Amino acid sequence: xxxxxxxxxxxxxxxxxxxxxxxxxxxxxxxxxxxxxxxxxxxxxxxxxxxxxxxxxxxxxxxxxxxxxxxxxxxxxxxxxxxxxxxxxxxxxxxxxxxxxxxxxxxxxxxxxxxxxxxxxxxxxxxxxxxxxxxxxxxxxxxxxxxxxxxxxxxxxxxxxxxxxxxxxxxxxxxxxxxxxxxxxxxxxxxxxxxxxxxxxxxxxxxxxxxxxxxxxxxxxxxxxxxxxxxxxxxxxxxxxxxxxxxxxxxxxxxxxxxx
Amino acid sequence: xxxxxxxxxxxxxxxxxxxxxxxxxxxxxxxxxxxxxxxxxxxxxxxxxxxxxxxxxxxxxxxxxxxxxxxxxxxxxxxxxxxxxxxxxxxxxxxxxxxxxxxxxxxxxxxxxxxxxxxxxxxxxxxxxxxxxxxxxxxxxxxxxxxxxxxxxxxxxxxxxxxxxxxxxxxxxxxxxxxxxxxxxxxxxxxxxxxxxxxxxxxxxxxxxxxxxxxxxxxxxxxxxxxxxxxxxxxxxxxxxxxxxxxxxxxxxxxxxxx
Amino acid sequence: xxxxxxxxxxxxxxxxxxxxxxxxxxxxxxxxxxxxxxxxxxxxxxxxxxxxxxxxxxxxxxxxxxxxxxxxxxxxxxxxxxxxxxxxxxxxxxxxxxxxxxxxxxxxxxxxxxxxxxxxxxxxxxxxxxxxxxxxxxxxxxxxxxxxxxxxxxxxxxxxxxxxxxxxxxxxxxxxxxxxxxxxxxxxxxxxxxxxxxxxxxxxxxxxxxxxxxxxxxxxxxxxxxxxxxxxxxxxxxxxxxxxxxxxxxxxxxxxxxxxxxxxxxxxxxxxxxxxxxxxxxxxxxxxxxxxxxxxxxxxxxxxxxxxxxxxxxxxxxxxxxxxxxxx
Numbered sequence: 069x070x071x072x073x074x075x076x077x078x079x080x081x082x083x084x085x086x087x088x089x090x091x092x093x094x095x096x097x098x099x100x101x102x103x104x105x106x107x108x109x110x111x112x113x114x115x116x117x118x119x120x121x122x123x124x125x126x127x128x129x130x131x132x133x134x135x136x137x138x139x140x141x142x143x144x145x146x147x148x149x150x151x152x153x154x155x156x157x158x159x160x161x162x163x164x165x166x167x168x169x170x171x172x173x174x175x176x177x178x179x180x181x182x183x184x185x186x187x188x189x190x191x192x193x194x195x196x197x198x199x200x201x202x203x204x205x206x207x208x209x210x211x212x213x214x215x216x217x218x219x220x221x222x223x224x225x226x227x228x229x230x231x232x233x234x235x236x237x238x239x240x241x242x243x244x245x246x247x248x249x250x251x252x253x254x255x256x257x258x259x260x261x262x263x264x265x266x267x268x269x270x271x272x273x274x275x276x277x278x279x280x281x282x283x284x285x286x287x288x289x290x291x292x293x294x295x296x297x298x299x300x301x302x303x304x305x306x307x308x309x310x311x312x313x314x315x316x317x318x319x320x321x322x323x324x325x326x327x328x
Numbered sequence: 329x330x331x332x333x334x335x336x337x338x339x340x341x342x343x344x345x346x347x348x349x350x351x352x353x354x355x356x357x358x359x360x361x362x363x364x365x366x367x368x369x370x371x372x373x374x375x376x377x378x379x380x381x382x383x384x385x386x387x388x389x390x391x392x393x394x395x396x397x398x399x400x401x402x403x404x405x406x407x408x409x410x411x412x413x414x415x416x417x418x419x420x421x422x423x424x425x426x427x428x429x430x431x432x433x434x435x436x437x438x439x440x441x442x443x444x445x446x447x448x449x450x451x452x453x454x455x456x457x458x459x460x461x462x463x464x465x466x467x468x469x470x471x472x473x474x475x476x477x478x479x480x481x482x483x484x485x486x487x488x489x490x491x492x493x494x495x496x497x498x499x500x501x502x503x504x505x506x507x508x509x510x511x512x513x514x515x516x517x518x519x520x521x522x523x524x525x526x527x528x529x530x531x532x533x534x535x536x537x538x539x540x541x542x543x544x545x546x547x548x549x550x551x552x553x554x555x556x557x558x559x560x561x562x563x564x565x566x567x568x569x570x571x572x573x574x575x576x577x578x579x580x581x582x583x584x585x586x587x
Numbered sequence: 588x589x590x591x592x593x594x595x596x597x598x599x600x601x602x603x604x605x606x607x608x609x610x611x612x613x614x615x616x617x618x619x620x621x622x623x624x625x626x627x628x629x630x631x632x633x634x635x636x637x638x639x640x641x642x643x644x645x646x647x648x649x650x651x652x653x654x655x656x657x658x659x660x661x662x663x664x665x666x667x668x669x670x671x672x673x674x675x676x677x678x679x680x681x682x683x684x685x686x687x688x689x690x691x692x693x694x695x696x697x698x699x700x701x702x703x704x705x706x707x708x709x710x711x712x713x714x715x716x717x718x719x720x721x722x723x724x725x726x727x728x729x730x731x732x733x734x735x736x737x738x739x740x741x742x743x744x745x746x747x748x749x750x751x752x753x754x755x756x757x758x759x760x761x762x763x764x765x766x767x768x769x770x771x772x773x774x775x776x777x778x779x780x781x782x783x784x785x786x787x788x789x790x791x792x793x794x795x796x797x798x799x800x801x802x803x804x805x806x807x808x809x810x811x812x813x814x815x816x817x818x819x820x821x822x823x824x825x826x827x828x829x830x831x832x833x834x835x836x837x838x839x840x841x842x843x844x845x846x847x848x849x850x851x852x853x854x855x856x857x858x859x860x861x862x863x864x865x866x867x868x869x870x871x872x873x874x875x876x877x878x879x880x881x882x883x884x885x886x887x888x889x890x891x892x893x894x895x896x897x898x899x900x901x902x903x904x905x906x907x908x909x910x911x912x913x914x915x
Contacts, residue, residue, distance in 0.1 A: 109434065120592045124599045163614070198417040205377050205411035206431040206479070207403045228603030235606045262691060264614040265638065269607060 094289050097211070101219065101288075104212035114217035122183050122218065122284070123225025127232060129182060130175045134233035137170050138162060138240030146249045155251055159259025162241035167268045171234035173320050176226070176279035180312040184287040187218055188308035191291025192301035200292065215288040219281055226280030227273045234272065275323050279316050286312040329390040330354045331376055331487060331521060336385035337543075338371060345371050347543030348385065355486075358513050358520035360534030362527060362565065367540050369523040370414065373489045376521065377409050378402055389487070407435065410480030410518075414492040416472040418464035424451070424475045425460030431483040450478040454508060470501035477508060481516070488512055490522040494529045506532045527566050531555075539565065622649060622668035627681035627694065628710030629718035632663045635683050635692040641667045643696045648673050651694055662710055665718065667694060680707050681718035694718075 104111070145161040191214060194200050203210045238260070245251040290304040290311070331353040338346040345368035353359045361369050374380040375387050381395040388394065389405060397405055418427045428450050429443040438446075451457050454474035464472060473493060480488060490509065494502040506529050512518045524530050530537055531551045539547040539554075539562050547554070547562045554566065564573025615638065632654055641649040649669030657664045665681065678699035686693045699707055699717065707717035 116593055116596055119596045119600075124595050127599060193420075197415060198413045199419055201374070201379050202411070202413055202417040202419070202479075204379055205406055205409065206483075207406040207434065208430075225600075228600055231603045231607040231610075232599075235610055261614055266611050266615060269611050273607075 093293070094285075097215075097289055097292070098285060101211045101215045104209050104216050107209055107212035107216075110209055110212035111216040111220070114213065115221055118217045118221035119225050122179075122221045123229055126179050126182055126225075126229050129178055130229045130233040131236045133174055133178055134166070134171065134237035135240040137174055138166060138237035138242075139244045141165055141170070141237070142241035142244035142249065146245070146251075155249075156255040156259035156262070158245055158249065158251060159242070159256040160262050161259075162245075162256075163238055163260040164263060164268070166234050166237040166241065167272050169320075171237055172230050172272045172275040172279060173316065175230045175233045176276065176283060176316045177313055179226070179229070179279075180283045180286075180316060181309050183222065184283040184308045184312045185305040187284055187287030188291040188294075189301050189305045191288060192294030192304040195292055195294045196297050196300060210292075215292070218288060219284045222280035222284040223277050224280075226283075227276040230272060230276040231269075271323070271327055274327065275320065278319055278323070282315045282319060283312045286315065330519065332386075332388045333372070333375065334386045334388075336372070336375060336382045336387060338368075338375070338380065338382050344543055346382070346385075349540065349543060349545055351538055351545055351548075353519060353521050355519050356513070356517060357535040358509065358522060358533055360522040360524060360530040360537045361540050362524060362530050362537055363540035364525060364565065368543060369525075369540055370491050372540070373411070373491050373521065373523050376487075376489055377406055377411055407431070407483050408486045410483070410485035410488045412473070412477050412480045412488065412490045412493055414495060416464070416476030418467075418472060418475055418479070420464055422463075423460060424456065424462050424464065424467070424478075427464070427475060428460070428479045428482050430479060435483065446482055447478075450482045451475075453481070453511075454478045455504070470497050470504070473497065473501075473505060474508070477505075481512065481518070484516070485518065487519045487521065490520065490524070492524055492526075493522060494524060494526050502526070502529055503532075505529075509533045623671045623673070624652070625667040625669055625716060626714065627665045627667065627716040627718035628657065628662045628708050628712075629665065629681065629683055629720050630662060630706070630708050631720050632665060632683050633685065633692055633720045633722075635665065635694060635720070639691065639693050640686075641669055641694045641696065643669075643673060643676075648696070657710070662708055664710075664715070665694060669696070679716055680705070681716050683718060683720035685721070 141162045142158055145158040146155070149155070149157045149161070191200070194203075194214070200210050200214070203213055242253070242256050242260075245256045246253060287308045290308040294300045294304040296303075331351075333349060333351045336346050336349045337344070349368075349372065351359070351361070351372075361372060363369050371380060375382055376389060376394065378394045378397060386393060386395075389409065392401070392405060394405065418424070419430065422430070425444070425447050428447045432438045432443045432446060447460060448457065451460055454477050456471060456474055456478060459467070459471065459475075464475070467475060477490075477493070488509075493505050493509065497505065509520060509522065510533055513520055520533070522530065522533055531554075534551060536548060536550055537554045538545050539559075541561055547557060547559055549557065554562065557563065560572050560575070564570065564575075635651060635654055637651050637653055639651040640647045641651060649667055652666040652668050654663060654665050656662075665683070667681070673696075675696065676698040679696060680699040680702070682695045682697055682702055682705060683692060684695060685691070696716075699705075702719075705719040707719045709717045
């Protein structure tokens with residue numbers, strides 16, 4: 069009787085403790101990764117290939133998404149802003165939302181799938197096939213060799229990808245406004261410039277940096293914690309996408325509260 | 329100096345894998361640890377290179393306590409030990425040659441040319457000459473094992489740890505690998521520790537054989553002593569007789585339960 | 588590591604940075620030429636923000652760099668960067684005002700004389716332009732709203748006061764005024780006649796008195812010759828003086844009568860004009876006439892007047908209540 073009453077509580081307690089344990093492990097991993105920054109000789113040669121893989125290779129998908137986001141933003145803005153609101157506000161809305169929110173967040177969510185899952189699956193496979201152990205036996209620090217270059221590459225490249233995505237998104241919104249909404253370029257640009265603040269771009273850069281760290285960090289963590297063969301690798305990849313997406317949105321809210 | 333494990337205990341959650349395992353491998357010999365799958369043989373090997381730390385007991389290599397080593401000392405130790413993984417654990421993203429050269433790249437005094445020369449030597453030693461440009465996925469199981477061995481010996485280690493070197497291989501390839509292990513001992517003077525459940529292979533390569541059973545060293549002796557041993561568990565395992573093996577094991581567990 | 592990948596990474600990084608930098612500069616409003624810095628002081632700045640445009644004669648000539656509180660907090664200092672080619676007008680001042688209803692505020696450089704109603708703040712520092720801000724649009728709406736409410740109250744009161752009865756009373760009152768003025772006319776005419784008779788009588792009696800005095804003198808001269816040593820001369824001189832006095836009096840009275848007559852005539856013409864006005868009013872000419880001729884409105888005119896008077900008194904007593912009216 070008492071058992072059945074207590075069970076939900078104990079389940080909750082166990083879950084909570086497990087969560088704390090997980091957080092602790094993640095913190096330990098990242099602290100160790102931070103210490104591994106010293107081993108520049110290990111991670112530096114891997115940095116550029118990772119920048120190419122994580123950053124450059126992500127540009128097409130990010131631009132694709134930004135293009136359609138820009139089109140949709142432009143059309144929806146003109147649909148919403150009717151009546152007394154001047155038409156150039158379409159430019160304002162497209163610019164502001166692309167720079168402040170959709171550029172960084174949509175790109176990060178996409179890359180959580182593309183980059184995060186990729187890293188998780190890759191490191192997971194390396195873990196279950198003992199390649200991570202092999203690295204260690206060859207006297208490599210796996211954190212310096214695998215984790216540091218990936219996180220650094222993402223931290224460096226995410227802002228670049230996001231900046232390109234923002235630009236393309238605004239450009240596609242502009243073209244949409246010209247072609248489909250009968251706006252003129254000066255009108256759109258007027259709206260675009262109306263509330264523009266260079267700080268917005270910095271805000272986006274700061275956000276992208278943190279999103280890059282989150283996506284690759286979660287990917288590395290889940291990947292290195294993989295257990296149980298191919299199935300475990302799949303689980304890790306899924307977990308990475310879910311956790312990274314959630315963290316991205318939480319962090320997004322956090323930055324909005326702190327920096328705006 | 330050699331490898332010395334004393335009263336090593338290790339558990340993963342509720343599962344006690346090692347329950348006070350003791351083993352000494354002296355320089356120049358090749359020791360084999362035999363036991364069924366899942367008995368903790370790989371766990372044992374990982375303790376020797378510091379991939380795992382024991383819950384209690386000591387692990388020393390060349391007199392240095394492995395669990396206490398950190399940083400450069402650990403790196404130095406690991407360069408003295410080559411580890412041949414069960415499924416070779418080659419890095420998929422690199423060619424075989426890059427895999428073999430991996431352990432050399434960060435060693436002082438090794439430039440690209442010297443690494444290439446050494447890589448070719450090692451590949452030739454494991455009879456994979458000319459395969460350096462292939463990727464692991466393009467190799468057969470036996471070739472992969474040999475590539476893994478080449479990678480382990482490239483930094484000229486004093487110790488080689490083999491994790492199931494012949495598992496999943498056909499008898500001929502098994503024989504090739506066994507011969508390689510012997511060559512390592514005889515030509516390079518490497519001290520070997522082979523973990524295997526393949527008794528044929530164990531008898532072929534080992535100077536001494538230790539039976540790992542229920543987390544402890546149940547029996548240690550030369551191949552001849554093993555063949556002559558009367559211990560039912562060891563005999564059951566060597567002869568592949570489950571009734572004997574499990575019967576004795578069960579009796580033993582019941583024994584303990586009663587006590 | 589192959590060169591092409593390195594080059595690609597470098598290219599993408601540079602492209603991203605270049606796009607960000609160029610885009611930011613472009614969105615901020617073009618390349619920053621070497622601008623001239625100006626500072627203006629104002630009591631408030633509404634919703635002026637950095638980046639807002641600076642205009643001169645309607646042309647954008649620069650942008651607002653910074654909006655900050657003056658040390659002490661009793662003014663707002665606005666830093667502007669403007670085209671170096673801009674020649675500031677005489678008595679240059681800065682007017683901060685919304686460019687449109689939608690948020691974009693701007694700073695306009697103008698001659699202070701062009702906007703005399705502005706309360707420009709003169710900041711006690713060399714080189715700081717005086718400035719003022721138009722009230723925020725929301726404040727204007729609030730005021731307009733109050734005015735509208737006051738107008739509603741007034742029109743309501745007017746409606747309550749101005750009924751048919753009011754108009755009727757008003758008409759009666761005007762009729763009464765007509766009657767009174769007629770009576771007054773008549774009275775003045777009568778009085779004038781009476782005055783005339785009186786003066787005529789006085790004149791006649793004075794002449795008679797003179798004749799009597801003359802005949803008396805003759806008879807007295809005869810008596811004098813008869814009675815020597817009798818002071819008849821003194822008596823006669825007295826009589827003559829009194830006759831003189833009477834004449835003077837008569838003349839005075841005549842003069843004053845003239846004045847009364849002309850005053851009466853003026854009053855008469857005034858009342859006549861008033862009567863004519865009333866007559867035309869009753870005919871229904873002009874708006875007032877229409878008002879009074881309409882029986883529906885002719886009620887309670889007196890009460891309306893009273894109400895209006897009360898309203899006026901109220902305004903005089905509580906001018907603040909109605910002060911906002913002066914804004915329109």
